[in-house]
Amino acid sequence: MTGAVRRVLPSGDAAVLVDLGTLDEVLRLHPALLATRPAGVLDIVPGARSILVTCDPGVLPLAGLRSWVTSTGPVTADAQVTGRTVVVDVRYDGDDLEEVARLLGIPAREVVRRHTSAVWTVAFGGFAPGFGYLVADGAGLTVPRRATPRAVVPAGAVGLAAEFSGVYPRASPGGWQLIGRTDAVLWDPDADPAAVFVPGTSVRFREVPA
Amino acid sequence: MTAGTDRPRLTVERAGPLLLVQDAGRLGMAAIGVPASGALDGAAADAANRLVGNPRGSAVLELLLGDARLRAEAPTWVAVTGAAGPLTVHGGPSGRPAPWAAAFRLEPGEVLAIGRAEYGLRYYVAVRGGVGAPVTLGSRSRDTLAGLGPPPLRDGDDIPIGVAETGTASPVPPLDALPASAPAAGEVTLRVLPGPQLDRFAAGAWDALLGQSWTVTAEADRVGARLDGRPLEHARRDELQSEGVVTGALQVPPSGLPILFLADHPVTGGYPVIGVVRRGDLGLAAQLRPGQRVRFR
Numbered sequence: 023m024t025g026a027v028r029r030v031l032p033s034g035d036a037a038v039l040v041d042l043g044t045l046d047e048v049l050r051l052h053p054a055l056l057a058t059r060p061a062g063v064l065d066i067v068p069g070a071r072s073i074l075v076t077c078d079p080g081v082l083p084l085a086g087l088r089s090w091v092t093s094t095g096p097v098t099a100d101a102q103v104t105g106r107t108v109v110v111d112v113r114y115d116g117d118d119l120e121e122v123a124r125l126l127g128i129p130a131r132e133v134v135r136r137h138t139s140a141v142w143t144v145a146f147g148g149f150a151p152g153f154g155y156l157v158a159d160g161a162g163l164t165v166p167r168r169a170t171p172r173a174v175v176p177a178g179a180v181g182l183a184a185e186f187s188g189v190y191p192r193a194s195p196g197g198w199q200l201i202g203r204t205d206a207v208l209w210d211p212d213a214d215p216a217a218v219f220v221p222g223t224s225v226r227f228r229e230v231p232a
Numbered sequence: 233m234t235a236g237t238d239r240p241r242l243t244v245e246r247a248g249p250l251l252l253v254q255d256a257g258r259l260g261m262a263a264i265g266v267p268a269s270g271a272l273d274g275a276a277a278d279a280a281n282r283l284v285g286n287p288r289g290s291a292v293l294e295l296l297l298g299d300a301r302l303r304a305e306a307p308t309w310v311a312v313t314g315a316a317g318p319l320t321v322h323g324g325p326s327g328r329p330a331p332w333a334a335a336f337r338l339e340p341g342e343v344l345a346i347g348r349a350e351y352g353l354r355y356y357v358a359v360r361g362g363v364g365a366p367v368t369l370g371s372r373s374r375d376t377l378a379g380l381g382p383p384p385l386r387d388g389d390d391i392p393i394g395v396a397e398t399g400t401a402s403p404v405p406p407l408d409a410l411p412a413s414a415p416a417a418g419e420v421t422l423r424v425l426p427g428p429q430l431d432r433f434a435a436g437a438w439d440a441l442l443g444q445s446w447t448v449t450a451e452a453d454r455v456g457a458r459l460d461g462r463p464l465e466h467a468r469r470d471e472l473q474s475e476g477v478v479t480g481a482l483q484v485p486p487s488g489l490p491i492l493f494l495a496d497h498p499v500t501g502g503y504p505v506i507g508v509v510r511r512g513d514l515g516l517a518a519q520l521r522p523g524q525r526v527r528f529r
Contacts, residue, residue, distance in 0.1 A: 033481070067262045070475065074475065074478070217265070
C-alpha cells in the first residue's frame with residue numbers, strides 16, 4: 023500500500039471531513055477511528071472516498087478533533103475485519119439475475135457462486151436508514167445500474183450496482199440490478215441494534231431454495 | 233380533584249399546515265443513515281421548555297406557519313416561542329390575548345389559537361410535563377426524511393403529555409431573562425465557514441456566495457432550504473462520490489443554486505459543499521420564510 027494522501031477538510035464549527043482518495047483507505051482508517059474514538063465525538067460517517075467526523079465542541083474542541091484524525095494511522099489490511107460477521111440468507115431469483123449474468127458473460131449460477139463466496143464489508147451507508155454499501159475484494163460482480171430505475175423495489179431485495187452489493191431495508195425506488203431477496207430484517211427502528219448493516223460489519227450471503 | 237382531571241391534557245382542534253413533535257433529535261446515528269432531526273430552532277425550543285420548567289431537550293410541538301388550535305382538557309401550562317404572531321385564548325366569556333415567550337395556564341375547555349406567523353416560520357409550543365410521544369431511537373422527534381418518530385399530528389389527536397416529576401399544574405419557575413427574540417423580518421445574515429469542497433468551485437465562487445443577497449425559495453422544509461440568486465460556478469464537472477454532510481452545509485447542485493441543509497437532511501450527499509453555516513446561526517436559518525432574503529458573511 024502506498025502512503026495515501028490524507029486531507030483534513032473543514033466542515034463547519036463541529037466537524038471535519040477526512041478526504042482519503044480511495045475506498046480502500048476509508049476501509050483502513052475507519053476501524054482505527056472507531057477503536058480510538060475520544061469522548062465528544064458524535065458521528066463517524068464513512069463515505070465512498072472520505073470519512074466525516076463530528077464532535078460536541080463543548081466536550082472535544084474542533085482542534086482536538088482535527089488532531090485526533092490527523093494523528094490516527096490506518097489499520098493494516100489484516101486487522102481490517104474488526105466488526106462482527108452476519109450471515110444473510112438469500113433466494114437468488116431476482117428479476118435482473120439473467121441480465122447480470124449476461125453483462126458479466128458468465129452463467130447465472132456463477133453470479134450466485136461469486137456472491138455467496140465473497141466476504142463482504144459494509145463500507146458506508148447513507149441512502150436510507152439501515153442501508154449499507156457492501157464491497158468485497160475481487161468479487162467479480164461489477165455491473166452498471168439499471169438504465170431505468172424501478173419505481174418500487176421491495177424490502178429485502180438484494181442488488182448489485184458498480185462494485186457494490188446491497189439490500190433494500192424497506193420498499194423504495196431504486197436502480198440497482200436485483201439478483202435475489204432475503205427475509206432477514208436488516209432495519210427495525212424499534213430493535214436494538216436498529217441496523218444490522220453498520221459500517222465495518224462483515225457479511226456473508228448464503229443461498230436458500232427459491 | 234381526581235388524578236384523571238389533574239393531569240395536563242391537550243387536544244388538537246386544528247393542526248394547521250404541519251404540527252410535529254420535536255426534541256433534541258437523534259445524535260450519533262448518521263453512520264446508519266439516520267438524520268439528526270430535532271427542533272430546527274433549538275434555542276426557541278429550549279426557551280419554551282425553560283419557561284414552563286421542563287428539562288432541556290423535552291419534546292415540544294413544532295408548528296409550521298401557524299393557524300392551529302389546541303384545546304386544554306385539564307389545567308395545562310404552555311409557552312409559545314419561535315415564530316411570532318397573534319396568540320389568543322378562547323373559551324371564557326371573551327377571547328383574551330396570550331403572551332408570546334412567556335408561560336401561561338390554560339383552563340379546562342380553553343383553546344389556544346395560534347395565528348399565522350408575522351415573523352419567522354416555526355412556532356414552538358412547550359407544555360409543562362413535556363410532550364410524551366413514544367421514543368424511537370432515543371428521540372421523540374419526527375424525522376420527515378426517514379419517516380421516523382411520531383407522525384404529524386392531525387385534527388382531533390390527543391397530545392400525550394409526560395408527567396414531570398415536579399408535578400403538573402403548579403406554578404412554573406419565574407425567569408429573570410429569556411434568551412429569545414422574535415425572528416427578523418428583513419434580510420438575515422448567517423455566518424458561514426468555508427466548506428470541504430471549496431476547491432471544486434471556480435475562483436470567485438466564495439466571493440459570489442458572500443457578495444449577494446439570496447432569496448429563500450418556496451422549496452424550504454425541514455430537510456433544507458433552496459436558495460435563489462446568481463448561480464455559483466463549479467470548477468469541476470466530475471461526479472463527487474457520496475460523502476457525509478453536516479447540518480448547515482450549503483450544498484451546490486449543478487444548477488449552481490445552493491441548498492441549505494437543515495436537521496432532517498440526508499446524512500450523505502453527492503454534490504459539493506461550498507460552505508457551512510455556523511451552528512449558532514442554524515436557528516435563524518430555521519425561521520427564514522419563503523421570499524425572505526439571506527446573506528452570508
